Amino acid sequence: MIEFLVRHFVRDYQQVQDPAVRERYGVLSGGVGICLNLLLSLGKFFAGLLSGSIAVTADAFNNLSDAGSSVVTLVGFKLAGQKPDDGHPFGHGRIEYLAGLLVSLLILMVGVELGKTSIEKIFHPEAVDFSLITVVILICSILVKLWMSLFNRRLGRRIHSAAMEATATDSLSDVVATSAVLVGTLVGHFAQVSIDGWIGAVVAIFILRAGWGAAKDTLNPLLGTAPDPELVKEIQQLVLSHQQVVGMHDLVIHDYGPGRRMCSFHAEVPEGNDIMEAHDAIDHIEREIQEKFGIETTVHMDPIATGDSEVTRLRDQVRELVREVDPDMSIHDFRVTRGPLHSNLIFDVLVPHRCRLRDEEIRRRITEAVQKTVPGCFVVLQLDRSYV
Template sequence: MGLVRLFIKDCDNVTDPAVRERYGILSGTVGIALNLLLSAGKLFAGLMTGSISITADAFNNLSDAGSSVVTLVGFKLAGQKADDGHPFGHGRMEYLAGLLVSLMILLVGVELGRSSIGKILHPEAVDFSLVSTGILAASILVKLWMGQFNRGLGRKIGSAAMAATAADSLSDAVATAAVLAGTLVNRFAHVNIDGWVGLAVAVFILRSGWGAAKDTINPLLGESPDPELVKQLRDLVLSHPQVVGMHDLIIHDYGPGRRLCSFHAEVPQDADILDAHDAIDHIEREIKEKFGIETTVHMDPIATADEKVNQLRRQVADLARVVEPEMTIHDFRVVRGPTHTNVIFDAVVPHKCRLTDEEVLQRLRRAVSALDPTYQAVIQIDRAYVE
């Protein structure tokens, strides 16, 4: 990563939008320069030999140069500071840039497939040239380097857009290798497979484009957070003795380095409120420092000293897991009256549960009543934001 150290100041501070912008500019500039050179070389080779697959590969590199422009502009826009109209910044422009790159990959694949089918139906002779062979071989090496370069940048800053660019470069290397193999087969085995090679390359490009598109669409739609991140957050929160539980964790992604989260922290109802509040403030600062996530915590007081309530809570939690193995409960409390006892709690149901909310309610109510006919379950159904 010598180029990174040379051109990007403070390159290890990857949570800084300005640093991320410089990574994007470097990736885009390198991509534009190399792809234009490769496109010119392959176009020359394609016109000289009359090969549809080489010519198509040249236009593929030209579209890659356009993709690099999109990447560069996307990172430039994503680096803009928050304003009145966009209080969470413009970080999602990076995802949009990755999506546009993916769409360009798919368009190239479709066009290459169309041209290749035409060449299969109406084959034409292809001339062999050592110059064109050398250009293709050099192109493979350049694209392999570009793939590793962008993959390294993408991993360094956690960028889906750069991951899409890296996937594009590696698919180009495979595509060009297939074109080179077809050229050699035509020269030494005298079998014209130019159209078939072009079609195989098109399928590979389409598959790569679709995979890259999914990686950028998911964060735009609002994907479930990384389970490892969720575990680390839980471990951090519960490492504070003032907190006995947490629930309703929500993580919003407004672009790389721009995440917000909120959750409810359960504290004993008889705890010192100032001590508990100080612990909550400390947790918010810790999450910001360790994960770069702005956090808002709601404090929930719960009864922990009443052993009968604790035992009933454990029983109801077990009943909930019988209904759905990954269901959890929180905000549990018991209100006793002269004729019946209200057992009040929230049930968190995973999205993959096939039962409707009403079916979950009915099953939980029957299960609680089976413990004691005087128990009446008052239940709020929540759908899980993290799995």
Template sequence: MTEFLVKHFIRDPENTQDVAVRTAFGNLAGVVGIVCNAFLCVSKLLVGTIFGSISITADAVNNLSDASSSIITLLGFKLSSRPADEEHPYGHARIEYLAGLCVSVMILVIGVELARSSIDKIIHPTPVVFSWLTVFVLLLSIAVKLWMSLFNRTIGRKIGSSTLEATAADSRNDVISTSAVLVAALLAHFTNLSLDGWMGLAVAVFIFFSGLGVLRDTLNPLLGEAPSEELTAYIARKVLSYDGVLGTHDLMIHDYGPGRCFASVHVEMDAKEDVMKSHDIIDNIERDFHEQDNIHLVIHFDPIVTGDEAVGTMRNWMAEKIKSISPELSIHDFRMVQGRSHTNLIFDVVVPHGFTYSDQVLRQKIQQLVADEETRYYTVVTIDHSYAPFHTDGAGI
């Protein structure tokens, strides 16, 4: 069914880097979600009202919230596809995250209201009329939600949409909650054990915590979460694959919404090479990332002295000393300035977030390591707090 819908409603479905194609996928997912959830909501609401089941009614309201979520998702994809303008030079793609934020708040409110209704049903229980129609509707709901979970997960992964993957997880959760309602109805019929209110409360709690999960997933990119290790490792490997690149560091990635990735990185190249040649290589790298990966990459050129054996030896020696403090530390931009009375060792130290020592203490420890070996060396250290979970040293020799 998924392939059928994609084939008939999406033009050029393989070109997912295109904003129009990505928006078409989002629109399709939104419309499918609205239609399926509206159908399930009406069906369960009728059954829950006729037979007096608060848990089925709660599940119906859950489907109503899912339909509302699909409407917001549809609007989010529509608005986020708008091109950049003077007031928003990086585009409007983050609207997709805002849409997810609205959905999460809606889910939380519905979860609280359903919990209140279910507690009232537990305190003041009323008999539930069993019907095989109820069983049929619930089984139908489980089948539809299972397909919706697979559908949204497939499209979400295809276009790289965290919103649709969250929708897929929500549909999977609905399968679990509806199964719980079905179990309650069957237990009430065959054992006279009334769990309707309790199952309604369980569904409400499930909805509430699902809302918290969606809230976390949509807030993180808005607040500026760290890029994935897979992405940072891919960028570093690709940059290092170009001839003339000796090392890379200080990678920073900014997410302005799906398909709106901006990054900057320092690239180490041989200082003896012709500047125009190095600049041409950097231009090629930036262009390739934009055309092949849809990443707007800006590169800072760091010239590295490779012909001075003394500098190379000292850099390797210093790198080993830094590693003795912690294997998480690394250095770059190493320079050695010799004077009459002493020699300055100037370099940056990359420090991961949450590192044990403060910047001041770390500088003192580094100086102590140098002083223990040779008192004429002094360190001038810049502490470089890592913005990405990946770093590679350059040649530095």
């Protein structure tokens, strides 16, 4: 059923990196969510009126808020699909994250309101009438919400959408919530125990938990998260597969919304190589990364000395000394300028973000260690922060 909908309503459905295709996926998800949630809300509201159950009625309004969330998702994908303009040269892709965050806030609001109503029902319980129609509607709702969770999860993973993942999580929490309402209805009828308010409170807790988790998932990319380590590894393998490049560093990946990523890094090339040949290799690497990962790339070319055995020996020594300060530190852009009385060892140190040492302390430790090992040298170092 899911593949049928995708194939018939999403043109070019396999081109998931294309913003226009992502927009079509979003419209499909939003449209299906609006229709099904409105039907479920009407059915549960009718069942709530028949039974007088606050838990069932609250679940109906929960589905109504889900329909509103689907509207937000649909509008968010439409806005995110807009082309770049003068004010937003990187496009509007992050609106998709904002849509997911708004959906999460709506989920939290529903959870709070349901919790307040349920607490009132706990202190002032009322009899709940049993109805077979109510049970049938609740069972159908559980089955529909299970399918909706699978539907949005599969679409979300296919296009890597935090907004759809949040919607899938919301649908799964609705399954738990409606199941709790169904259990409460059956227990209240067969055991003659009024637990309607307590069931409503449990439902509220599940909704709040789901909303908080979805909020974190959509807020993280807005704040800026570290790139996927597997992606970093694949980019490094691609770059170093070119014989003209002997190393790379300072990789930074910027996320301007799904399908709108940019990256930059420094590629190390032997200083004796033909500069035009090296430049052609760099251009080829940029095109490869764009074609394989859909990431626009800018590469800075760093020439390094590879034919000087003394420089190579000093570089290896300094690299090991830096690792003694922190095993995750590395060096790059190492070069030596020689004078009649002393030599300058010039290099950059890449410091992992998890390192707790202050910059002054890092400089002092490295400088003392190098000068002790290589007497008569001056150390000129630059500290860089790792973003991967």
